[in-house]
Amino acid sequence: MAKPTLMDVATAAGVSYATADRVLNRRGGVAEKSVLRVLAAIEELGYTRDVTAANLARGRSYNYAFLIPAQAGAFFGEMRAAVKAEAKARASQRINITIEEVPAFNSDGLAEVLESCIDRDLSGICLVAINSPRVRKAIQALRSKGVFVLTLVADTQSDSRDAYIGLDNLAAGRTAGRVLSLASRDGGVVLPIAGSLDAADHALRFKGFKQAIAFDVTVLPVIESYDRPENVAEAVRSTLEAHPNLIGIYSIGSGQNGLFTALSEVQKSATYQRPVVVLHDLVGSVRTALTIGLVDAVIDQKPDQQIARALDAMKALSDGETLPADFGTIVPSLYFQDNMPPAPADGPEKGPSL
Template identity: 30%
Template sequence: MRPRLTDVAEAAGVSMKTVSNVVNGAEHVREETRQRVLAAIDKLGYRPNIAARNLAQGRSGVIALAVPQLDRPYFASLAARMLDEAEAFGWIVQFHQTGGRREAELALLTERHPARLDGIVMSPLGLTAEDVQNRDPALPLVLLGEKAGTEHHADHVGIDNREAGKVATQHLLELGRRHVMALAPGPRMDDERINGYRDALTAAGLQTDEDIVLATGGLRGQDAERTLGEWLDSGNPAPDAVFAATDWLAMGAIRALVLRGLRVPQDVAVVGFDDIPYDLATLPTLTTVAPDRVAIARLALQALRDQRPGGEPQRLQAPFSLVVRESTTGIS
């Protein structure tokens, strides 16, 4: 027979209420008691009846994850982490691809859905601050990523992009590189990752040469390859390092450099951002900033679960790390 809540309570020597508190993640349970209950759950193979629990709590058990493109490696990896973490919360994840279009993002916040949603986790590109502020306050919303102006009206989860850009650039400076170029995503020159690059130069007593902060006009590798290639072909001296605001841009930069006879990292060291799976398949492998996607998913779901109408929006930060690979240190 399938183990029941009463079986777990008896095995752990606690009340059914205590087992329920542990299963639902209540914080006021003593750690010793929690571990005893978890051991009993593991031993008996108990699995909570998620449908019944959601019904009792007035929930549908379904949330939406909305991202610009599911076929981008970063978002695909994030979606996988979100699925893993949502299972522990008793949620089923419904995926939406918005293309970064405001109308598609806004529709998720304003239109009726076939099934009632317990909340939405969204990485927006087009939403305005007013769109977020004017949404139905009864629908929990958590925003991901760097979208200025919207996170102040809803819970927001991300990493410190500015600090991460600074750490990545400091790595290049510590290698003795001094002519460090930055590749900005799209047309944006005020990107927080690029501002972190500027912070690192300032901290090192160096002036930012805005002539080598290049806007790529897009987010694809070919955008960076074209931008850097045209810059080099115009007779400009090659930088000795490149900080790219995404891994795709970094890969495009490496292609532009190699096609012009420059070696990575001997002539030009390159750092990317996002730690997508393809980083290990490039030659050389790519040094990059790695956001903790498990922490991002967990924090987003916790914020969604705990959100209450009229509550003060939270800004939650997940950790990141710099993963040093061959594009800055060479092949050993």
């Protein structure tokens, strides 16, 4: 009743282990009828190859690299922690993961690291893409060497990587629109704030946002902050003055400091009812803001899940499988104070494994 081995299959099929092996591993030189008998035996016994034993015998291990931007922001910090956690969890499965620091917002710096990976015997590499000819060329060089290249969080041209794991930004924007529409049953005014609509992800979120906004809700012209906190603070202040009935704010991008400043002012003054605020990424100060009720809803792109998904994808590709079409699509999660997941803990170091 134990799990059948290939030897069991061979016996059941009335052939030798060698022949069963030739069939299983498609080595050829086996008579048609023997092939059929072996396949029948596999079917009958429900044989599945013990991949761990196979990898052991093949001396195969999987080497993957993650290139994570070295940025002060909490987001990539969490991402790095998630990679480390997964690295530890999968170390026992012959999966080796390294993290490479990459200068932030620097396509040449990214390209340099990519180029240095070319002779490192990697089976897969995972990066937050920045679009530049040099980066694309480095990716192509890697892929032609048989290295699988995945983009994470930010994509490149879809034909120049093997898969993209990232948030469904349209759905994210729609979700934000839905929340603010819910909050403004009898019409009202809402304010979208983006980093820059030139960024593809922000544009897509904004598009989804407008799609989901109820017909009787007015969307003010989008404010582009260009990641300047002062801009945001100022814009929120002036908008509140002009529209005392402001129902909601959707902060499309990151860089929430200006927003938080303005919101605390509003909270103190009793002049306005604080608008409902929806923003992105449950990390660092955003988590705090949600906890203390400075903001209402956070749309999260689950960095830890992205890492896990990316690893699954690379492993599957390495094993010669093909990925389902929407494998990399991360559905946005919506968190309130009430269903906030616990902050990811950096697990304590353990002694030598026993």
